[in-house]
Amino acid sequence: MKRVRTLLLLSFAALSGIALFVSRSDATPGAVRIVVPGVWFREGDMDQGHCNNVVIEMKDYLIVVDANYPSGARAAMADVQRISSKPVKYVFDTHHHADHIYGNILWTQAGATTIAFKEVAEELKRFEPARWLASAKVRQDVAELTREGVPPGPEPPKQDIDQPRFVLNDGSRKVEFHHFGWAHTRGDGFVYLPKEQVLCTGDAVVNGPHNSFMDANIANWPVVLRAAEKLKVKYVLPGHGLAGGRELIGGQEQFMVELYKAVKAGIDAGKKLEDLQTSIKLPEAVKPWVGETSLNGQIRDAYNEISQGKPRGDLPH
Numbered sequence: 001m002k003r004v005r006t007l008l009l010l011s012f013a014a015l016s017g018i019a020l021f022v023s024r025s026d027a028t029p030g031a032v033r034i035v036v037p038g039v040w041f042r043e044g045d046m047d048q049g050h051c052n053n054v055v056i057e058m059k060d061y062l063i064v065v066d067a068n069y070p071s072g073a074r075a076a077m078a079d080v081q082r083i084s085s086k087p088v089k090y091v092f093d094t095h096h097h098a099d100h101i102y103g104n105i106l107w108t109q110a111g112a113t114t115i116a117f118k119e120v121a122e123e124l125k126r127f128e129p130a131r132w133l134a135s136a137k138v139r140q141d142v143a144e145l146t147r148e149g150v151p152p153g154p155e156p157p158k159q160d161i162d163q164p165r166f167v168l169n170d171g172s173r174k175v176e177f178h179h180f181g182w183a184h185t186r187g188d189g190f191v192y193l194p195k196e197q198v199l200c201t202g203d204a205v206v207n208g209p210h211n212s213f214m215d216a217n218i219a220n221w222p223v224v225l226r227a228a229e230k231l232k233v234k235y236v237l238p239g240h241g242l243a244g245g246r247e248l249i250g251g252q253e254q255f256m257v258e259l260y261k262a263v264k265a266g267i268d269a270g271k272k273l274e275d276l277q278t279s280i281k282l283p284e285a286v287k288p289w290v291g292e293t294s295l296n297g298q299i300r301d302a303y304n305e306i307s308q309g310k311p312r313g314d315l316p317h
């Protein structure tokens with residue numbers, strides 16, 4: 001059956017009591033919702049590995065947050081065209097992960113300029129094209145973009161931001177890009193609309209059990225989130241999972257703090273990794289972020305970071 005992509009023109013502001021934590025069955029992949037006038041949240045299809053996208057309307061153009069996988073980029077582009085006749089001028093990559101950046105080339109071909117903090121390009125140099133080649137073996141949309149005669153790999157952002165804060169202001173709207181340091185990846189970028197109090201977090205904040213620590217600095221992650229929390233925020237638009245309020249930042253932060261604390265206590269008590277993986281119990285408040293299948297790997301990542309005295313992202317992959 002052909003899936004009908006729904007374009008739900010619902011205002012979050014009009015929805016009282018949005019459920020912050022919903023089960024996967026409550027998700028509506030591909031749904032596009034208005035957050036505030038001129039700002040749309042597009043829910044990524046997790047079955048295809050897609051991230052969420054955000055579309056921000058300026059006077060003469062649009063800004064899209066995250067390039068997505070190639071198939072996600074195509075789907076997002078189709079929705080963008082339905083939303084607005086304005087061209088996409090900028091696509092901001094929140095970080096270097098495949099599901100956020102592999103679609104870059106498609107946006108470039110469509111006339112947009114991809115931008116990111118300079119640490120994103122540095123991460124690509126560190127990890128690519130190995131990950132692209134592995135991905136192309138299992139993903140048709142990535143394989144299709146691997147062409148003969150062209151070196152394989154993701155297209156790096158066309159513009160690097162080399163300061164921790166960058167602002168676009170065309171008189172109609174002010175959009176701030178913030179780099180608060182190394183959390184989920186070294187290049188984590190946040191997009192903040194101060195007037196509308198909207199914060200796009202990439203994977204530094206997710207809503208649900210979607211955390212990946214593979215390139216992370218687990219100890220520093222809460223520090224980054226505390227910096228983000230200083231902003232006046234009403235709407236949090238995460239890289240994965242549904243949109244919510246500022247509680248999502250606090251919840252993600254508490255998950256990181258509690259996990260780190262529990263693993264550190266175990267190491268200090270001389271426990272082995274295997275013992276920790278079977279014994280760690282996290283508080284009820286952070287349960288929405290605990291994944292049945294992912295927790296063991298996260299405990300292992302924290303264990304390695306603490307016991308080896310180096311951020312997880314600096315350890316062998």
Ligand SMILES: [Zn+2]
Binds near residue numbers: 095203212
């Ligand atoms: Zn990521």
